[in-house]
Amino acid sequence: MAYDPVKYKQDSMDSWNVRAHDYHSGWAGAGRGPFRSTKELVNAASISKDDFVLDVACGTGAVSKEAHSRLGPAGRLVGIDFARGALKIAKENVPAGHFIEMDAERIGLRASFDRVLCQYALMFFPDPVRVLSELRSLMKKGGLFAAVVHGTAQGVPYFSTIMEPVLKRIPDIRPQGTPTVHRFGDPEDLKNALVAAGFTDISVKKFVFDYDAGRFSDYWSDYMATTASAIRARIEAKGERTVSEIRAESEEKAQKFMENGAIRFPWDVLVATAANR
């Protein structure tokens, strides 16, 4: 089955609407594991108090909140996301921000931003270079773009410890060509996309955070309920035996991250900045 970008986006929007609450309380809002990047991203963007800031695919507003805390009375913050459920939380989270329901691939804004931020979303856009080019056209000359993405499958074992055993048994779990969370895990791919969009002065910095996933049973149930929510039904449709095999292999792979009975995963994150000159 070929990957259909329109269906992919519709499914993704539905999934983020449903997951927004758990995502906020368990991950982004709690600043857990990879979300320690929020502060690093906002620091890298060197926001001034009067800036006009755009948070692209703002989700539940973790980055917006941190960015807004750096602004003075004349500064403004706009967040866009296509998931209404996530935006509702963002509005509660950052009452002084302006949040708009919008597809990042069809930005209907006429504005000129000093800073554009994007955390853990670039890899999900079917045409990321087009989005980046459009974002650049919405920035002031001298403005700065800053983004965070996940590292490679090897650098983010939280995803790959379960996903590799799934893919081994169900290689077509996602249609061929579907964007993956690791799409910009190689810094060269991220740099190339930024160059193709016309940005200059590109810097990519790697951070390694820890993520405490608890006992294997906690990790498995949390992963299935959140990260794998969109594919869970397809995994379960393969039958109990396949699910048990996937679980057993994942547990074996998780052993190397076990410390005193609990899993501690390293988590590679890339923080990029790029200028619009």
Ligand SMILES: C[S@@+](CC[C@H](N)C(=O)[O-])C[C@H]1O[C@@H](n2cnc3c(N)ncnc32)[C@H](O)[C@@H]1O
């Ligand atoms: C992993 S979350 C990151 C949210 C937020 N940036 C954060 O750091 O918590 C990914 C977000 O991207 C949004 N998203 C994905 N594709 C999008 C698109 N084409 N347009 C707008 N939002 C999109 C999802 O709705 C979701 O809120």
